[in-house]
Amino acid sequence: MLQITSAQIRKDLSYFGRFGKQGRGYRVRHLLTELKQILGLDAEWNVAVVGVGRLGNAILNYPGFNPDGFHLVAAFDNNPRHLGEDVGGVSVEPMSAMAETVASRNITIAIVAVPSVHTQSVVDQLVECGVRAILNYAPITAQVPAGVWVRNIDPVLALQSMTTI
Amino acid sequence: MLQITSAQIRKDLSYFGRFGKQGRGYRVRHLLTELKQILGLDAEWNVAVVGVGRLGNAILNYPGFNPDGFHLVAAFDNNPRHLGEDVGGVSVEPMSAMAETVASRNITIAIVAVPSVHTQSVVDQLVECGVRAILNYAPITAQVPAGVWVRNIDPVLALQSMTTI
DNA sequence: GCCTGTGAACATATTCACAGCA
DNA sequence: TGCTGTGAATATGTTCACAGGC
Numbered sequence: 254m255l256q257i258t259s260a261q262i263r264k265d266l267s268y269f270g271r272f273g274k275q276g277r278g279y280r281v282r283h284l285l286t287e288l289k290q291i292l293g294l295d296a297e298w299n300v301a302v303v304g305v306g307r308l309g310n311a312i313l314n315y316p317g318f319n320p321d322g323f324h325l326v327a328a329f330d331n332n333p334r335h336l337g338e339d340v341g342g343v344s345v346e347p348m349s350a351m352a353e354t355v356a357s358r359n360i361t362i363a364i365v366a367v368p369s370v371h372t373q374s375v376v377d378q379l380v381e382c383g384v385r386a387i388l389n390y391a392p393i394t395a396q397v398p399a400g401v402w403v404r405n406i407d408p409v410l411a412l413q414s415m416t417t418i
Numbered sequence: 419m420l421q422i423t424s425a426q427i428r429k430d431l432s433y434f435g436r437f438g439k440q441g442r443g444y445r446v447r448h449l450l451t452e453l454k455q456i457l458g459l460d461a462e463w464n465v466a467v468v469g470v471g472r473l474g475n476a477i478l479n480y481p482g483f484n485p486d487g488f489h490l491v492a493a494f495d496n497n498p499r500h501l502g503e504d505v506g507g508v509s510v511e512p513m514s515a516m517a518e519t520v521a522s523r524n525i526t527i528a529i530v531a532v533p534s535v536h537t538q539s540v541v542d543q544l545v546e547c548g549v550r551a552i553l554n555y556a557p558i559t560a561q562v563p564a565g566v567w568v569r570n571i572d573p574v575l576a577l578q579s580m581t582t583i
Numbered sequence: 584g585c586c587t588g589t590g591a592a593c594a595t596a597t598t599c600a601c602a603g604c605a
Numbered sequence: 606t607g608c609t610g611t612g613a614a615t616a617t618g619t620t621c622a623c624a625g626g627c
Binding site for chain 1: 456465477479485529551569578
Binding site: 426429439440441442 | 598604
């Protein structure tokens with residue numbers, strides 16, 4: 254179904270250990286538990302959204318954006334128009350509150366949904382606050398020190414990549 | 419800036435031809451033109467959005483989702499509530515109109531923003547209508563015949579992938 | 584007989600290092 | 606001297622094929 258060969262799956266699993274029984278296959282529940290642990294999906298992660306414009310708003314309100322273990326617990330924006338506003342159940346705070354809120358709510362992941370021009374400075378600020386995993390929606394490669402992970406999501410790039418059929 | 423080595427870039431370019439001058443570098447305008455052609459970004463692409471729920475709506479209204487050469491020219495949904503509605507300047511049509519509209523408006527790319535349960539049947543229908551490039555927003559691997567390209571966009575998966583710091 | 588786990592073979596991708604031209 | 610283009614070396618990823626336990 255996933256267009257992945259059985260050999261590939263076996264090799265991938267073997268990288269982490271031995272989870273099956275020869276001739277019998279895998280115990281699904283057991284394998285699922287092991288995989289969740291390997292992927293860090295057995296823990297709780299508190300997430301902050303920076304930027305509550307059109308996109309940040311959509312993220313905070315999108316019901317599917319709260320998979321097991323992930324909690325959108327903070328939102329930041331410097332636009333006074335949004336300050337104090339409730340977006341998807343979270344109260345919008347100014348950027349200046351970031352350090353304190355990240356620490357007090359134990360936030361480890363951030364989603365950056367600000368215009369490209371502001372992305373780098375927002376990322377710098379997040380890194381400064383101790384956030385080491387950042388999901389970036391701007392079409393920009395943010396520069397970060399070693400040990401910080403940025404994943405870029407760019408639907409426009411994905412669309413553009415469809416043209417070489 | 420892109421965290422890509424110069425050797426990598428030279429190798430990639432060499433796959434398509436020779437665009438620079440030794441000792442001098444690349445003529446930026448010329449290289450840009452060549453790359454646009456290689457990537458199919460010098461042409462016009464008409465795009466349809468299937469599903470005008472929360473997500474489809476956001477896509478159709480998002481001003482950044484109209485990069486050079488891409489035109490969102492149709493929207494389909496079977497919910498009678500949305501039929502005829504204007505979403506981001508496009509009139510919502512029923513799924514039954516797909517074959518005719520795809521042909522008449524020369525649509526070559528589709529963005530599928532419907533719930534997972536409906537994704538496969540929508541994809542089947544698009545393929546039937548001759549669409550060969552599909553951007554899928556559901557957390558599903560759609561099955562397609564050879565020659566059809568599906569690219570999956572899954573922000574939730576991206577978020578989940580941030581946990582193995 | 585079935586299906587995992589894994590070396591070996593093969594394939595692809597990246598990096599190195601340098602000849603050669605401006 | 607500077608920078609491209611590219612073979613060669615290295616690294617990484619995938620597929621094959623089969624031993625061995627169930």
